[in-house]
Amino acid sequence: MSEIELDLISHLSEYKRIFSFLTAEDIMKKELITLTPENYLSEARVIMRDKRISGIPIVDKEGKLVGLVSTERIIRALEEGIISNKIKEYMTPREKIVYFSPKDTFEKIVETFERYRYGRYPVIDEHNKLLGLITKHDILRAILKQFHSIYIHDRRREEYLNREVSILASDKFIEDKASFRYDINTQSISEAGEGTALLKKVLEKRGYHRDFIRRVSIGTYEAEVNVVIHAGGKGLILAFFEEDGVVVFVRDWGPGIEDIDLAMKEGFSTAPDHIRELGFGAGMGLPNMRRAADRLVILSQSGKGTRVEMVFNLKEGRD
Amino acid sequence: MKLKEVMNTLEAKIYTGEELLEREISFGCASDMISDILALAKPGSLLLTGIIAPQIIRIAKILDLSGIVIVRGKEPMEETIAKAKEERVPLLGTKFLLFDACGKLYEKGLRGT
Ligand SMILES: Nc1ncnc2c1ncn2[C@@H]1O[C@H](COP(=O)(O)OP(=O)(O)OP(=O)(O)O)[C@@H](O)[C@H]1O
Ligand SMILES: [Mg+2]
Numbered sequence: 001m002s003e004i005e006l007d008l009i010s011h012l013s014e015y016k017r018i019f020s021f022l023t024a025e026d027i028m029k030k031e032l033i034t035l036t037p038e039n040y041l042s043e044a045r046v047i048m049r050d051k052r053i054s055g056i057p058i059v060d061k062e063g064k065l066v067g068l069v070s071t072e073r074i075i076r077a078l079e080e081g082i083i084s085n086k087i088k089e090y091m092t093p094r095e096k097i098v099y100f101s102p103k104d105t106f107e108k109i110v111e112t113f114e115r116y117r118y119g120r121y122p123v124i125d126e127h128n129k130l131l132g133l134i135t136k137h138d139i140l141r142a143i144l145k146q147f148h149s150i151y152i153h154d155r156r157r158e159e160y161l162n163r164e165v166s167i168l169a170s171d172k173f174i175e176d177k178a179s180f181r182y183d184i185n186t187q188s189i190s191e192a193g194e195g196t197a198l199l200k201k202v203l204e205k206r207g208y209h210r211d212f213i214r215r216v217s218i219g220t221y222e223a224e225v226n227v228v229i230h231a232g233g234k235g236l237i238l239a240f241f242e243e244d245g246v247v248v249f250v251r252d253w254g255p256g257i258e259d260i261d262l263a264m265k266e267g268f269s270t271a272p273d274h275i276r277e278l279g280f281g282a283g284m285g286l287p288n289m290r291r292a293a294d295r296l297v298i299l300s301q302s303g304k305g306t307r308v309e310m311v312f313n314l315k316e317g318r319d
Numbered sequence: 320m321k322l323k324e325v326m327n328t329l330e331a332k333i334y335t336g337e338e339l340l341e342r343e344i345s346f347g348c349a350s351d352m353i354s355d356i357l358a359l360a361k362p363g364s365l366l367l368t369g370i371i372a373p374q375i376i377r378i379a380k381i382l383d384l385s386g387i388v389i390v391r392g393k394e395p396m397e398e399t400i401a402k403a404k405e406e407r408v409p410l411l412g413t414k415f416l417l418f419d420a421c422g423k424l425y426e427k428g429l430r431g432t
Contacts, residue, residue, distance in 0.1 A: 189372070189374060190372065190373045190374060190398060192374070193374065193377040193378075193381070196377075196381060197377060197380060197381070200380070200381060210362065210383070211362075214362065214381075214382065214383070217381045217382075218357050218381065218382075221357065221377075221378075221381055222354065222357065225353075278353075278370065278372045278374060279351055279352055279353040279368070279370040279372065279374065279375070280352075280353055280354070280374075281352075282352035282353070282354040282355055283354075284352065284354030284355060284357075284358055285354050287358075288354055288357050288358050291358065
């Protein structure tokens with residue numbers, strides 16, 4: 001790998017948590033060219049040249065992984081004059097291959113890339129059957145595919161990755177840690193905002209400054225109303241009271257936001273007319289959330305619902 | 320400006336909040352879009368709006384608004400009046416259009432910021 005590419009991988013490790021929901025089977029390339037130990041090194045060479053690939057997994061009749069042949073090996077075979085020999089004696093044997101299991105996490109994958117610096121890693125199941133292959137290009141492709149569905153705004157960007165509570169942690173983990181919980185379950189607009197009203201009361205009781213409560217309430221209200229208007233009314237509000245501020249997490253099980261960057265634009269709205277008559281649909285909800293919070297993270301995918309995380313930092317002398 | 324003066328200036332009727340007419344109004348704010356109100360209204364503002372749905376009372380609570388005036392002679396929904404009573408948010412109504420209502424209050428010294 002060149003310097004630049006290595007740098008890319010170490011850069012990725014900064015985003016380990018953001019993409020923690022990606023697993024080896026999400027990332028791997030599934031359309032594979034394989035050979036068997038009985039094929040010749042010369043055949044591997046032709047395939048690598050014609051298909052421009054840098055390594056070929058070697059499998060047995062049942063599709064189980066038995067080895068790997070890389071371009072480096074082919075180059076050496078050419079130098080040693082053994083290119084017309086069979087693959088079986090010259091491949092990297094199974095026990096020396098660093099591989100992944102389908103459920104291996106993004107974090108583990110990036111760490112493995114950093115540690116071993118091989119070009120490609122097979123993904124195999126518990127019976128040793130070859131399922132796919134992961135190169136750094138596959139990682140990049142998987143990440144780029146996520147970008148339409150993630151939005152991050154951060155006033156103090158450098159601190160983002162170190163926060164304890166995160167939208168990206170598992171649902172169970174954060175639900176257990178929440179100090180406030182409200183289940184949204186209504187399709188009626190006149191009930192939307194109840195969760196926010198309750199949260200506001202709790203914040204008042206805890207003695208937060210008025211301006212701070214206002215920021216939290218505005219952001220939470222907009223997110224809650226979006227769940228009712230755009231996501232079928234089923235959702236969850238969680239709040240975490242931390243030393244340096246409050247984190248609010250709102251998720252729903254609605255249709256998701258197709259293009260988050262578009263949705264973030266002031267004035268963009270898909271609200272139907274009968275909703276607009278009630279005063280909603282200015283397309284200012286998401287921009288208001290961004291303004292109110294110090295950090296806004298939205299994770300959404302078509303058909304998979306939407307998760308919103310807002311961090312409100314207590315500011316010295318202000319709140 | 321006191322809420323009482325707002326009422327007189329706008330020749331407004333009062334749906335609820337008679338006991339709060341002495342309340343001091345610090346700012347004014349006008350919009351028909353809820354998200355605009357959330358973005359723009361300062362705490363303690365009087366809101367002039369054409370929104371008649373109960374949602375507007377929730378907004379008043381979230382933003383600590385000092386009162387609501389429904390403009391252009393629209394009648395608030397029953398539910399809105401009930402909610403305003405419950406939450407103790409003064410609710411008034413005027414026949415003036417939004418533009419004219421704002422102008423009259425501005426003339427009397429009320430400002431947006
Ligand atoms: N939870 C969600 N689920 C699905 N789509 C959403 C969700 N939240 C927002 N959207 C989409 O993003 C668009 C913009 O949202 P935003 O809150 O900024 O405006 P709005 O809700 O349409 O209007 P406003 O908030 O000003 O009343 C929405 O119209 C909708 O298409
Ligand atoms: Mg909205």
